[in-house]
Amino acid sequence: MKLPLVQSTPLQAAEGSPSAAQSVASDPHGMAYENPLFWDRAHADKEIERVFEICNGCRLCFNLCPSFDVMFKRIDALDPHASEAEGKHLDASHAQGMIEETEAKSLLAKVEVSTDNPVHLLAQADKDRIVGLCYECKLCYPKCPYVPPHEFAVDFPKLILRYKAIDAKEHGIGLREKFLGATDLNGTLMTKIAPIANAAAHNSFNRMLMEKTLGIAKDRQLPDYADQSFETWWSRRAPVEASARTDGKETPKAALFPTCFGNYNDPEIPKAAVEVLEHAGCDLTCPESVCCGMPKMDCGDIEGARKLARRNAEILLPSVREGRKILSPGPSCTLMLKQEYPELLGAEGKELADATIDLSDYLLQLGRAKILAKPTAPIGKVAFHVACHNRVQNFGYRGRDLLKWAGGDVTLVDKCCGMDGTWGMKAEYFEESLKVAEGAARKVEETAPDVVAADCPLAGLQLKQKTGRTSFHPVKVLRAAYRGEPLRSPAPGTKKSDSQMR
Numbered sequence: 001m002k003l004p005l006v007q008s009t010p011l012q013a014a015e016g017s018p019s020a021a022q023s024v025a026s027d028p029h030g031m032a033y034e035n036p037l038f039w040d041r042a043h044a045d046k047e048i049e050r051v052f053e054i055c056n057g058c059r060l061c062f063n064l065c066p067s068f069d070v071m072f073k074r075i076d077a078l079d080p081h082a083s084e085a086e087g088k089h090l091d092a093s094h095a096q097g098m099i100e101e102t103e104a105k106s107l108l109a110k111v112e113v114s115t116d117n118p119v120h121l122l123a124q125a126d127k128d129r130i131v132g133l134c135y136e137c138k139l140c141y142p143k144c145p146y147v148p149p150h151e152f153a154v155d156f157p158k159l160i161l162r163y164k165a166i167d168a169k170e171h172g173i174g175l176r177e178k179f180l181g182a183t184d185l186n187g188t189l190m191t192k193i194a195p196i197a198n199a200a201a202h203n204s205f206n207r208m209l210m211e212k213t214l215g216i217a218k219d220r221q222l223p224d225y226a227d228q229s230f231e232t233w234w235s236r237r238a239p240v241e242a243s244a245r246t247d248g249k250e251t252p253k254a255a256l257f258p259t260c261f262g263n264y265n266d267p268e269i270p271k272a273a274v275e276v277l278e279h280a281g282c283d284l285t286c287p288e289s290v291c292c293g294m295p296k297m298d299c300g301d302i303e304g305a306r307k308l309a310r311r312n313a314e315i316l317l318p319s320v321r322e323g324r325k326i327l328s329p330g331p332s333c334t335l336m337l338k339q340e341y342p343e344l345l346g347a348e349g350k351e352l353a354d355a356t357i358d359l360s361d362y363l364l365q366l367g368r369a370k371i372l373a374k375p376t377a378p379i380g381k382v383a384f385h386v387a388c389h390n391r392v393q394n395f396g397y398r399g400r401d402l403l404k405w406a407g408g409d410v411t412l413v414d415k416c417c418g419m420d421g422t423w424g425m426k427a428e429y430f431e432e433s434l435k436v437a438e439g440a441a442r443k444v445e446e447t448a449p450d451v452v453a454a455d456c457p458l459a460g461l462q463l464k465q466k467t468g469r470t471s472f473h474p475v476k477v478l479r480a481a482y483r484g485e486p487l488r489s490p491a492p493g494t495k496k497s498d499s500q501m502r
């Protein structure tokens with residue numbers, strides 16, 4: 001299938017063409033990839049100042065992430081009126097509230113009038129730090145009252161991404177970013193030598209070398225590789241025909257997008273999905289797909305992400321046109337397919353986005369339609385962590401609802417885990433990432449759960465690093481309940497009373 005997509009970079013494609021002028025006119029803030037302004041450093045610098053000024057006036061996101069925290073602290077430190085605002089220009093008697101009317105004149109003489117906007121005083125290093133500390137959780141977008149179509153047109157995460165994309169275009173993609181973005185290549189190689197690769201990732205000397213050469217934090221717990229990918233497992237499995245329904249209901253038709261993590265690191269996630277979906281009588285396929293492109297987007301490699309998106313569209317659209325839903329167990333991958341593909345691929349991206357659905361959401365719909373029966377074994381007390389990339393999709397907390405529907409006593413852990421894709425793996429952000437995760441880890445421990453569940457496997461990894469408890473994707477918790485072997489996430493040092501399946 002040939003997709004009608006540009007092969008050149010957006011800037012090359014758009015420059016000088018009539019559509020370039022149209023893009024600039026319809027998108028004066030330069031936020032669309034096809035708009036030549038998007039790639040214009042000077043324009044992006046002005047946009048950063050414009051948006052930072054709006055944020056400085058608003059400050060609604062003051063406690064949302066390290067990026068806003070640093071921005072507001074730096075602006076306050078640079079504010080020419082900071083000392084007056086804090087009362088530091090007053091002498092001791094004034095500070096004690098003993099200001100006399102007659103002293104007002106001398107007081108005013110000490111006040112320097114300045115109309116400088118402190119945002120303009122931010123140095124390039126300040127801006128780079130603010131950009132670097134944004135881990136693209138996107139939580140500020142739904143919170144912001146000024147997102148398009150508001151005339152202020154604030155899209156903070158997109159602006160940060162734009163900055164990274166311009167950097168990547170001007171200076172190339174760094175070695176670490178190339179490594180972290182090559183999930184399929186890494187996965188294909190590492191699954192072939194999984195025991196060696198996993199041992200190397202646990203070896204402190206190797207980890208020190210990795211930190212020095214690739215900038216991946218030596219103390220970050222990395223996910224193991226499986227010795228067989230999900231796709232290999234699926235290709236060797238005898239096909240299972242969906243049995244004809246006897247209840248008059250339509251047979252659900254779906255195609256599973258296993259995600260890189262599910263394919264190479266934890267194939268038990270898509271395998272559990274297959275088992276549960278087949279239990280519901282679903283007509284299921286698992287086409288060979290590639291990475292959704294999110295890791296490449298995260299480092300500003302828009303064209304690299306577009307290539308992967310185009311490949312997935314070629315693979316998955318035939319399934320969509322057969323009337324199948326595309327099921328994704330990974331919140332970031334689902335967000336990528338639903339939110340970014342329409343922008344990267346146009347109409348065909350939109351067609352794929354419209355057919356894509358979060359796996360837990362789909363299973364819950366099957367459950368509520370009584371197509372999927374409830375498990376009979378108890379699930380127990382669950383601490384369910386909801387990923388930021390699920391929260392921003394605004395479809396509810398379906399992983400939590402699915403486990404509640406299945407009989408779990410579920411407490412929601414709705415605090416950012418600070419992992420955010422590969423951000424928390426980077427040496428310079430590792431400590432910050434652990435700090436962000438403190439609230440989520442505390443909530444998990446307060447819950448004293450039998451089992452920890454997380455729809456994002458990297459969030460699960462972070463929670464494990466903070467609490468020592470293993471966390472599981474909701475579909476694995478559900479499969480275990482069907483099997484009558486409930487999963488458990490004991491705190492380190494406590495007795496493992498129940499099964500500890502992967």
Ligand code: SF4
Nearest residue numbers: 065134135137138140
């Ligand atoms: S996307 Fe997340 S990390 Fe980035 S600025 Fe918004 S809230 Fe902060």
Ligand code: SF4
Nearest residue numbers: 055058059060061144
């Ligand atoms: S992103 Fe929006 S809500 Fe957040 S501080 Fe900026 S203007 Fe305010």
